[in-house]
Amino acid sequence: MGATPERLSYLDPARDPVYGWPGLRALAAAHRNLLRTLTSRLVGVRQEEHALFLGTVLPEGRRLGALRDAGILPRDTHLALSAVGAIPYASNLRVLDRLGLTDAVVARSAPGELRIMAHDRHATLEYAATSGVDLWAENPVHLLSRVDGDALLWAIDAARLSGASVYFADAGDGDFVVAELPQGPEKTAARFPRLRFHAAGDAAAYAALLDAVIADRERRLVSDPTSRDVRVALGSALASRGRDGEALAIFRALADADDPDGWYNLGTILARRGEFDAAIDAFRRAIALAPSMGAARHNLGLALVRAGRPGEAIAELKEAVRLEPESEGALFTLGLAQLLAGDRAGASASIRALETLGTVQGTALAARLRGQSPR
Secondary structure: OOOOOOHHHHHOOOOOOOOOOHHHHHHHHHHHHHHHHHHHOOOOOOHHHHHHHHHHHHHHHHHHHHHHHOOOOOOOOEEEEOOOOHHHHHHOOEEEEOOOOOOHHHHOOOOOOOOOOOOOOOOOHHHHHHOOOOEEEOOOOOOEEEOOOOHHHHHHHHHHHHOOOOEEEEEEOOEEEEEEOOOOHHHHHHHOOOOOOEEOOOHHHHHHHHHHHHHHHHHHHHHOOOOHHHHHHHHHHHHHOOOHHHHHHHHHHHHHOOOHHHHHHHHHHHHHOOOHHHHHHHHHHHHHHOOOOHHHHHHHHHHHHHOOOHHHHHHHHHHHHHHOOOOHHHHHHHHHHHHHOOOHHHHHHHHHHHHHOOOHHHHHHHHHHHHHOOO
């Protein structure tokens, strides 16, 4: 006998009489919360997730090995990463384990406030410098970022926002090294004559990078003119380059089709142009279509702050942090809104949360908030 929609109604929590019992609802909610807590602390991670992770690091290890064999990276290059399994093995490069699993000094350092299984101790840039590290990867795992991916611009944009001393260099074939330089830019340039490092804050180098990214995305759109993802990526790069007219045309068309990324990016450009009321409306439309879009919550909160409405912003930013608890930008903006609203205790908590992340940018943003905090 075939299944009917009525027989399948047990999958709908609103219609299921058993799931509808208050006691079971509370139990299910507690179970979900515990799963989130365990996963966020890397406890009980499934083997399938380990296999997926391996698939992202093995190709990078092999690519770094090829760069070493080609002489682009010296054979004695010393990297600092937070994942030291497959990448050092496949690249045959020396790697400082920033989490201390294979480094006695880091392993004996004090853990962070947020306890995470095998991930709550962190090397410092100072220790990396004294250990002879050449390249401190900006990404926890990857030294290389692709010109045809999103991570490259995300990392550079974040560094430009925070003021972190991040550098990038074209390694060829669409790969870019993105790292801090513990030995300093002069010594690093001498060590890596075939790589030309640019500071993230270098306006001319950043513009040239954006031009390369835009050209790549325009080529991809010619190959696949119906690709929604490529249109979004191209529009974002155009907006970063200041070509707002072209970017707005892309995002308005997507927004008209009720695409949440269309509304989100439209709001981002409008906010940058000072059109805060229109931006706030665009972000709210994005959230209505995609309630879990933490970036939209963050930018909505930021637009409310800039519109002089920090009290309203705090609620949105707290939700953004709940959705993305490791978002340095959301924590920073929340702290800023709390300072503007006179909530010094809340701002102090946001500063501590940024410092607890243990990232260079988190520490830099926390310092910026401390500089604005009343004594």
